[in-house]
Amino acid sequence: MASCPQFVEFGRDVLRRNAGEIGAHLHGWTCPPFRILTADDHFHQPYITDWGKQPMWEKLHTLTSKLENEFEHDIVTHRSGRWALNNRYVKMLRKRGYKVDCSVTPFVSWRKVPGIPGGRGGSNYQTFPYNEYFVDVDNYRMPGESSLLEVPVTIRPVYKNRIAPASMYSLQRMALTYVHRATRRLFPSVAWMRPNGNNLMTLFQLVEESELSEQNYVQLVLSSSDLMEGGEPKSEDAIFSDIEQLFARASTGFKGATMSDFYDEQHLDLQTPVPELV
DSSP: OTTOHHHHHHHHHHHHTTOOOOOEEEOTTTSSSOOOOSSOHHHHOOOGGGSOHHHHHHHHHHHHHHHHHHHTSOOOEEEEGGGOOOHHHHHHHHHTTOOEEOOOOTTOBOTTSOSSTTSOOSOBOTTSOSSOEEBOSSOTTSBOSSSOEEOOOOEEEEETTEEOOHHHHGGGGSOOHHHHHHHHHHOOEEEESOOOSSOHHHHHHHHHHHHHTTOSEEOOOOOHHHHSTTSSSSOHHHHHHHHHHHHHHHTTTOEEOOHHHHHHHHHHTOSSOOOEEO
16 A cells, blocks of 8 residues: 555545554565565465564564655554564564554464464464553563553453453453363353444444443454455445444544554553543
């Protein structure tokens, strides 16, 4: 997109009007410099964490510089392609000046989703925090005192066809094997804050649960494939209708914000922050 003149013009206008934010979204197999890992990287789609330290850094630096040059704006928000993170990559994000990452998908593991043949698969976030946290310097799964704010995707376990209340899964934050096994038995499925044209009641439940548990934010996830003509096999009209209704419902308890806005509020440690829809 940063190589498309029409999109660059659109993005610059969004930034000038402060109507949104542009962040980085890195897929290693499409981002230069190219370091081939498999017989067909476009087929296997390696995770960025499948590359070694130097190629990983070069790809992140190249993409960030391209975005900053094209949009004439600092790029400080990041979401990894295929939701991939590890400690090495998180340290690189901090080194490159990123303030916010939103790649963690709590309660979800991508281990069985392959990258390179014979590899470890994706990241396992089943025992990660589901609230925002400044990551630890050495262990990104733990809250700490680094400058990088992790804003996990709004995902909650489903229990008896309802979003489970926070009190039922608070133990999920404990990285203990027996707790992990128990929570997976209790909550075999999860719900994402991601409109698909057929899940409006679930989205409303996620907002309601976040309000009741006094969360500081709910995070909406959308991909371009959700909205473009010929993309996902869903009704675009239904998705747009659901988004409008979701925004109307969320506005009763949340305000709209970019990731940078949310970071600034958390960084200032305000005493009475207003919940935000990011």
